[in-house]
Amino acid sequence: MGTLGKTDWYGSEKKIVLAVALAILAASVSVFVTLYWMMNGALLEDIRSRARVVNDYAQKHLAEGSFVHINGPEDVRRDSYMEMQATLDDIRQIANVRYLYTAKNNAEGRPVYLVDGLPMGSEDFRNPGDLIEPDIRPMLDSCLSGRFIESDQVLNTEWGAIFLTCTPVCTYGEAAPVGAVVMEFNADVVYASKIRAMLYSGALAAVIVTVCTLVTMVCLRRLATPFYKKLAYTDMLTGIGNRTAFELELGELERKLSHRIIIVLYDLNHMKRINDTWGHAAGDAYLKRMAHLLIREDPVRRGNAYRIGGDEFVTVFADEDRERLERELELFHMACTRVEVNGQPITFAYGVAEYDPSLDDGSLHATLSRADALMYRSKKAGRAPC
Known part of the structure; x- marks a missing residue:
């Protein structure tokens, strides 16, 4: 297109191509956000449904007295501890829960583990009285004050991606909870899917924007070249050659x-x-x-x-x-x-x-x-x- 084409390219053509690229990018992002929101919502709702069923079952089979009698590592040999631990381990395996345990506040008012549903000797096994990790301590504090806690999203902790529920446990006639049942569902798949979706959709959006931009540029060149030639070589008053x-x-x-x-x-x-x-x-x-x-x-x-x-x-x-x-x-x-x-x-x-x-x-x-x-x-x- 020569000098004229270059001048016009940096003017109107550039604006058109930029507008097309931004519109396609915005459309791609909108589609991704919509699909991701729907997919993420469906996965989380599935986890919530399973968590509620497991919660109900666990509470029916837990001895409320264990929240009072179990306090430190020495209590792991109590019959009540071993019965509770076996029950939690069975539930954990059947319901495919990553971590299932009970907790309460110690004498200093800090949340600690009571009965861990993992088998004793496991790498992540926690003894009674061990402090709860800082990642989930705020949620557990809220639960031990009487609120049912359920993650509104996947939590990326140092031990992996989890979806957490925490149910307060109250003894008969008592308003204040004596402890809580905590379940951490494995959400690595959800988290990995989220990352993959972001990467793939970003790459796909980049490809679509690039292809559409190039197509737009080619089309503009084909349309603009005759148009600019006509402008350059036509007498605007009479319509004949200049x-x-x-x-x-x-x-x-x-x-x-x-x-x-x-x-x-x-x-x-x-x-x-x-x-x-x-x-x-x-x-x-x-x-x-x-x-x-x-x-x-x-x-x-x-x-x-x-x-x-x-x-x-x-x-x-x-x-x-x-x-x-x-x-x-x-x-x-x-x-x-x-x-x-x-x-x-x-x-x-x-x-x-x-x-x-x-x-x-x-x-x-x-x-x-x-x-x-x-x-x-x-x-x-x-x-x-x-």
């Missing part, structure tokens, strides 16, 4: 010069008087009508017409018989006087020159200069009607 387009055609023809090239130069009469008398709108209408005649009437419509100055037009012919063309141009010249714009007939002076190697030496600008000289000679001689 001086730039004329110079390009001369350059193309000069590289070949294998055709018989004839240049006809026209200069409209009375433009100043029309502008001064009826205004520039009338003058513009006069110019438009002349251009219309050049592209619609014989013989001039067989050539390529251009407006190269204020009231100067030119037509370039290839492979035309000059004598025949000059006869037809004379008829065209006379016929134009019967065409009026705001009561003013179309009159002009013109000059015809055919490329001659001996006179023009490979330059069609020299041919144009000869046509220009003939046009002014005709104007001075008064060939054009007044």
